[in-house]
Amino acid sequence: MIPFNKPAIIGEELKMMEQAINQDQLSGNNKFTKNCVQLLKNLTNCKEALLTPSCTAALEMCALLIDVKDGDEIIMPSYTFVSTANAFALRGAHIRYVDIEAATMNISVSEIERAITNKTKAIVVVHYAGVACDMDEIMALAATHDLWVIEDAAQALQSSYKVRPLGSIGHLATLSFHDTKNYQCGEGGALLVNDPSLLERAHIIQEKGTNRTAFREGKIDKYTWRDLGSSYLLNELSAAFLSVQLKHADKIYSNRMKAWELYDKGLTELEKKGRIEKPSIPDANTHNAHLFFIKTRDKREREKLMDHLQENGVQAASHYVPLHNSVAGKKFGIFIGRDNYTTTESERLIRLPLFYQIREKDVTYVIHQIYSFFK
Ligand SMILES: Cc1ncc(COP(=O)(O)O)c(C=O)c1O
Structure with missing residues (x-):
């Protein structure tokens, strides 16, 4: 049987996981996470990257970051994975699905425009099969209506739109490192932050709503509860595995x-x-x-x-x-x-x-x- 998918294995993953074990720090945001973040910045040109347990988790962080509330409307294609919608529905959003273009299976820009109302908060685009949505038109439309743009780039690491890497164009973007994706660590993901105004809260949301990241960087002497958040970190064993995939x-x-x-x-x-x-x-x-x-x-x-x-x-x-x-x-x-x-x-x-x-x-x-x- 020729399987539909076999997770990519480069061969150095175990060695890196052993190194992670020997560094005695297996929780998130340590050496291997930092290594992956740098590799992701090189690959995508994003402003900042945060490793997460999944793309689903990164999408949930997006919903928290843009303050989605009951009754807000989010526009997205209906042709997508459940997590694209679920992350926003969890925060009380009403999803407005729109049609795709037949050739690319990507969201239709003219249909987005028709779906915008005064309750619209964001447009979530999905780069299906790693092929870019029409980002110039989408960003222009969003600017006119003062909307956030989130790229669900679960499938799109190492693809580009007019020379720009996907994941670097929207205000936020999400990646998946699920074992069906090109670069994988079993389950994993990343939140890419391109709008600097969202960065500080992104770290707080990732660290259970605390300013622990600032504490670890020596900027404050104790960390406390600052905001809503959850545990959105990837552990170092997975990051060690992932670092090999991103390197290669x-x-x-x-x-x-x-x-x-x-x-x-x-x-x-x-x-x-x-x-x-x-x-x-x-x-x-x-x-x-x-x-x-x-x-x-x-x-x-x-x-x-x-x-x-x-x-x-x-x-x-x-x-x-x-x-x-x-x-x-x-x-x-x-x-x-x-x-x-x-x-x-x-x-x-x-x-x-x-x-x-x-x-x-x-x-x-x-x-x-x-x-x-x-x-
Ligand atoms: C477009 C899209 N978004 C989100 C996800 C969820 O990714 P994860 O399994 O990393 O949560 C997938 C998974 O296949 C996907 O295809």
């Missing part, structure tokens, strides 16, 4: 890109014949080969292709069930405008196996199986 980010990137390009080239004929559609990457942007998807004619054809792949030893995966079609999604939000693409496009999308150690012959085999299905 280029190696992971180039292996994944080789596989991505092999799929892209190998499936071109099938696309030309009109049997499938492949991802479309806007010219000005680069992507990180996070995932390779194809789209079939409709949901039925997708199910049949997935069965065919499964029977022939290939594990493929569908992706998000649109949030506005889910039980909690309906409870905590509403779809604004028409669902032209969200449901239909998500139903015909299949993700193909793609991971750091995937072999060329496995990718070639998957391509062969897709052709054989369409024969």
